[in-house]
Amino acid sequence: MPLVEPLVTRSSSSLKDARTRAIHLYRRWQKNVPQFMIDYHLCMPQAVVRSKIRENFEKNRYVSDPRVIDVLLFKGQIEFEETYNVWKQYSHVLRYFDANERDPQSNQFMDKFIEGRA
Numbered sequence: 001m002p003l004v005e006p007l008v009t010r011s012s013s014s015l016k017d018a019r020t021r022a023i024h025l026y027r028r029w030q031k032n033v034p035q036f037m038i039d040y041h042l043c044m045p046q047a048v049v050r051s052k053i054r055e056n057f058e059k060n061r062y063v064s065d066p067r068v069i070d071v072l073l074f075k076g077q078i079e080f081e082e083t084y085n086v087w088k089q090y091s092h093v094l095r096y097f098d099a100n101e102r103d104p105q106s107n108q109f110m111d112k113f114i115e116g117r118a
Helices: 015-031 033-039 046-058 066-084 090-101 108-115
Strands: none
Touching (some): 033 066
């Protein structure tokens, strides 16, 4: 498995530069989805993983401060490196998917307690 190039902290010179870097990082994530599926033995379609990656990028779509974007890009690059080098455990990767795929289950005892019936 080839190593990922070392992370270099740099500042974007403009909003356009930050956007270009974000698109580059997004493409790196999407390009490596098949390898992540193999490395982490994910039993879900690639489309689900790809849509989750897109959802995470879409959360910060309307950030317009280049300094904030630089911090988000740095965090995204670190996350990519950890995932790519398999420094995460299977459970760490599944945390991204559990929140959306599980239905929120209410605690019946707490519901009754709050209503005063327990």
